Amino acid sequence: MTARKKQHAAGTRQRLIVAITGATGSVYGLRILETLREFGGWETHLIVSDAGALNAWQDHGLTRKHINKSADVVHNVRDVGASIASGSFITHGMVIAPCSMKTLAAVAHGFSDNLVSRAADVILKERRRLVLLPREAPLNLVHLRNMVAVTEMGGIIFPPVPAFYSQAKSIDDLVNHTVGRVLDLFGVQHDSIRRWQGMKSDVLKDEA
Numbered sequence: 001m002t003a004r005k006k007q008h009a010a011g012t013r014q015r016l017i018v019a020i021t022g023a024t025g026s027v028y029g030l031r032i033l034e035t036l037r038e039f040g041g042w043e044t045h046l047i048v049s050d051a052g053a054l055n056a057w058q059d060h061g062l063t064r065k066h067i068n069k070s071a072d073v074v075h076n077v078r079d080v081g082a083s084i085a086s087g088s089f090i091t092h093g094m095v096i097a098p099c100s101m102k103t104l105a106a107v108a109h110g111f112s113d114n115l116v117s118r119a120a121d122v123i124l125k126e127r128r129r130l131v132l133l134p135r136e137a138p139l140n141l142v143h144l145r146n147m148v149a150v151t152e153m154g155g156i157i158f159p160p161v162p163a164f165y166s167q168a169k170s171i172d173d174l175v176n177h178t179v180g181r182v183l184d185l186f187g188v189q190h191d192s193i194r195r196w197q198g199m200k201s202d203v204l205k206d207e208a
Contacts, residue, residue, distance in 0.1 A: 014092045
């Protein structure tokens with residue numbers, strides 16, 4: 001299927017691929033898309049797997065159409081001939097958020113059976129930045145070994161674990177903090193997250 005492009009301002013923009021796969025936590029991928037749109041200067045390329053769409057509906061009542069509205073370009077997961085399937089198509093990198101264990105396994109072993117795993121394979125072979133947000137617990141040995149394999153190839157495993165020092169007041173705050181830290185890895189730094197400022201001096205005095 002031909003990618004659906006939305007109109008956007010002319011000029012050079014960095015491209016980021018965002019994939020949403022079949023694990024709980026589609027809100028992470030959606031929030032990344034929304035944040036980049038607000039930040040500006042980025043062209044987002046979205047892939048949503050069939051299982052990813054099902055989980056988005058189950059978790060948040062989000063339809064594929066709703067998610068697609070947040071991206072600049074939408075690709076069909078079965079379109080292995082899409083622009084992002086080639087290393088000659090320049091992108092800044094790719095985020096898989098959330099990343100199912102099936103997708104993790106496909107990336108770890110170079111099994112490019114759909115556009116998500118093919119695009120990830122391209123990112124790795126071109127030595128660009130690949131970030132995976134795996135959503136599974138507890139982890140078995142195969143999961144761990146696949147994470148090691150992706151790390152050895154240059155990918156980054158970023159489980160969406162909460163940072164309690166952020167003193168989040170809601171789930172939305174926790175999601176925003178994780179998204180902010182993920183985007184840090186692509187040079188998108190903004191002031192919407194609470195960053196670590198060091199241990200409070202009064203706590204240190206109590207421990208002395």
